[in-house]
Each structure stands twice: as structure tokens, then as C-alpha cells.
Amino acid sequence: MSRAWNFSAGPAALPMDVLQRAQAELLDWNGARASVMEVSHRGKAFMEMAARAESDLRELLAVPSDYKVLFLQGGATQHFAQVPMNLAADGQRADYIVNGHWGEKAVAEGAFYADTRVAASSKADGYASIPARAGWDLDPKAAYVHVTTNETIHGVEMHGIPGVGNVPLVADMSSDILSHPLDVSKFGLIYAGAQKNIGPSGLVVMIVREGLLERRPRPLPKIFRYAEHAAADSMLNTPNTWGWYLAGLTFQWLKQQGGLAEMGRRNQAKADLLYAAIDDSGGYYRNRVVPAARSRMNVIFNLHDPALEPVFVAGAAEAGLLALKGHRALGGIRASLYNAVPIDAVRALRDFMAGFAKAHG
Numbered sequence: 001m002s003r004a005w006n007f008s009a010g011p012a013a014l015p016m017d018v019l020q021r022a023q024a025e026l027l028d029w030n031g032a033r034a035s036v037m038e039v040s041h042r043g044k045a046f047m048e049m050a051a052r053a054e055s056d057l058r059e060l061l062a063v064p065s066d067y068k069v070l071f072l073q074g075g076a077t078q079h080f081a082q083v084p085m086n087l088a089a090d091g092q093r094a095d096y097i098v099n100g101h102w103g104e105k106a107v108a109e110g111a112f113y114a115d116t117r118v119a120a121s122s123k124a125d126g127y128a129s130i131p132a133r134a135g136w137d138l139d140p141k142a143a144y145v146h147v148t149t150n151e152t153i154h155g156v157e158m159h160g161i162p163g164v165g166n167v168p169l170v171a172d173m174s175s176d177i178l179s180h181p182l183d184v185s186k187f188g189l190i191y192a193g194a195q196k197n198i199g200p201s202g203l204v205v206m207i208v209r210e211g212l213l214e215r216r217p218r219p220l221p222k223i224f225r226y227a228e229h230a231a232a233d234s235m236l237n238t239p240n241t242w243g244w245y246l247a248g249l250t251f252q253w254l255k256q257q258g259g260l261a262e263m264g265r266r267n268q269a270k271a272d273l274l275y276a277a278i279d280d281s282g283g284y285y286r287n288r289v290v291p292a293a294r295s296r297m298n299v300i301f302n303l304h305d306p307a308l309e310p311v312f313v314a315g316a317a318e319a320g321l322l323a324l325k326g327h328r329a330l331g332g333i334r335a336s337l338y339n340a341v342p343i344d345a346v347r348a349l350r351d352f353m354a355g356f357a358k359a360h361g
């Protein structure tokens with residue numbers, strides 16, 4: 001049995017080295033004569049592994065010392081609600097820049113705890129762009145400004161982080177965290193579901209400025225308070241031990257590969273290759289996103305004849321290119337090019353696209 005090239009949007013491909021190491025260590029982790037899933041999270045070995053994962057992540061992203069790194073649960077979706085729970089008073093404004101599906105969800109879920117307001121949106125063009133900074137209608141008294149740096153379904157990405165003054169910037173980075181170097185100090189809070197670029201689903205990585213944890217806008221059960229999780233080193237209750245472990249292996253792998261500068265170069269090269277295959281196809285393949293907002297992580301495209309799209313997806317799967325069907329909200333094709341997807345996979349896709357266009361011209 002051989003593995004296929006996997007373009008899944010999430011849960012997504014993991015690095016081969018990480019999977020092989022996890023496999024090798026599964027039955028006897030770290031001399032424990034048990035797997036990492038079967039030992040106490042409060043034991044010395046697990047605590048050391050957890051601390052190393054955190055310090056590797058801090059090194060990769062050069063996280064400043066006045067930020068906490070949290071390993072949480074609930075998916076990004078839970079934090080759409082939990083962020084305003086922790087940062088905004090009842091009825092207080094929170095500004096949202098919406099450039100796709102996930103931003104819309106964040107606004108709707110956040111509305112249970114704050115006056116979530118769409119301060120800028122690219123809905124009018126079907127989320128084919130990022131709203132220009134000049135048009136953002138920001139409230140200087142807002143609890144925070146929320147952005148989605150990469151929209152996984154609509155295939156748009158913010159290239160460069162716009163300034164928002166003194167209001168803390170909150171970012172859902174579920175599908176682009178660790179894909180290129182990042183200046184964490186520009187953000188108040190970053191959160192990411194792990195299943196795109198870090199590890200398995202069920203784990204959420206959060207990076208939050210300590211000052212923000214002092215906000216106490218309402219009484220909350222401990223389990224919903226980020227400050228409690230931070231005080232307990234993310235072990236307020238039993239964490240997702242398997243997810244934390246795999247995330248740690250991914251961080252080690254990223255360091256071995258040359259860190260985020262190298263990942264940024266590779267991801268740019270992969271995206272350039274695929275967008276060129278689309279743009280140079282004479283209209284056979286089409287991407288509707290404005291070039292300046294094209295995502296390096298999720299490349300969406302259509303065929304000139306939509307009736308051919310299911311044929312394309314099925315033929316690609318047969319050729320060992322998996323999970324290319326676009327999200328059901330948009331249709332079309334989507335190729336996700338996260339860190340674990342090597343450039344050889346993108347070359348194989350490009351060659352398949354050229355062959356398909358010839359065969360179904």
C-alpha cells in the first residue's frame with residue numbers, strides 16, 4: 001500500500017517524518033512501556049514533552065516573553081464564542097474584518113457575548129479579495145479587532161498585517177499559522193485549530209498577550225477562562241495529550257526543515273507553481289481571487305465547464321491525488337498546500353491538470 005498526495009483542507013496531511021516517528025513510538029513512548037496516550041499528563045515525562053513543544057513553538061514564531069502559549073480544545077469554532085466571553089463586556093463593540101466563511105461564523109458566534117460588528121467585508125465580491133485597510137470602519141473603543149488571516153474555503157489570504165492602533169488585534173490563523181514568519185507582537189491574541197497546519201483535530205493552539213488575560217468582563221466557569229488555563233499551564237483539566245504530542249513532533253520537524261523562513265519559501269514556490277498552471281491554461285482552469293489576495297495555503301479553482309469538475313476530482317483520486325473537491329458552499333476544486341504537502345505533490349497535480357485539459361479539451 002502506498003500513500004497518496006493529500007490535498008485535504010482539514011483534517012489535513014501531516015509530515016511523513018512525524019507520522020513515522022509517532023508510529024515507531026506508539027507502543028513504547030520514551031521508555032514508558034506504554035503509549036503517550038496512556039500515561040499521566042502530570043507525570044514527569046509528559047510534562048517535559050509538553051514544555052518542549054511549547055518552547056519549540058516559541059522559538060519557531062519568536063513569541064515575545066510577555067505572551068502565553070496555551071494548548072486548548074474545542075476547535076477554532078468554540079473560540080469564536082470564547083474569545084468575546086473573555087475579552088468583551090456585554091454589549092461592548094468588537095470589530096470584525098470579514099473576508100470569507102469563517103469570519104462570518106466568528107461574527108455570529110461572538111454575538112452571544114459582544115456587539116460584534118462587521119467593520120469591513122468583501123462579501124460584495126463573493127469574498128474574492130481582502131477589504132482594503134483604508135475602508136475599515138474601526139471603533140477605537142472596541143474590545144478588539146478580529147481578522148481571519150487565511151480563509152480556508154474562499155482561498156483568500158491577508159498578505160501583511162494591517163495596523164489597528166491600540167485596539168488588540170485578534171486573529172483566527174487556523175489555516176495559515178506556521179506557514180511563514182510572523183511578527184507575533186502585532187497581535188493581542190492568535191488562535192488556531194491544529195488540524196490544518198499543526199497536528200490532529202481536537203487541539204487548539206493559542207498565543208495571547210498576558211495583559212489581555214487580566215480582563216474580567218463577566219463571571220465565567222473556570223474552564224472557559226483563558227487566564228485559568230494560563231495559570232495552570234494548559235493543564236486545568238486533562239489536555240488533548242495525543243494532539244499535544246503530535247504538535248510537538250511537528251514543531252521539531254519544522255525546526256529541522258529550517259524554520260518558518262524556509263517554510264515561507266517553500267509555500268510560496270508551491271503556490272506560484274499551481275497558480276501559474278491555472279493562469280497559463282488559456283482559461284481552461286480559472287481562479288477568481290484577486291492576485292494580491294490569493295492564498296498560499298488553499299488554492300481554489302474552477303474548470304471552464306463545471307460539468308467536468310466531478311470527472312476531474314474522480315480522475316485525480318485515481319491518479320493518487322486526494323481530496324481535491326471544493327467546499328460544498330462553493331463547489332469547484334480546492335487544493336490545500338499546507339506545510340506537510342511537498343512540492344512534488346504540486347508538480348504531480350500540475351501534470352495531471354495538463355493531461356486532463358488535453359484529454360477533455
Ligand SMILES: *Cc1c(COP(=O)(O)O)cnc(C)c1O
Binds near residue numbers: 074151
Ligand atoms: C477549519 C477552520 C475553522 C474551524 O475549525 P474547527 O476546528 O472545526 O472548529 C475555523 N477557522 C478557520 C480559518 C478554519 O480553517
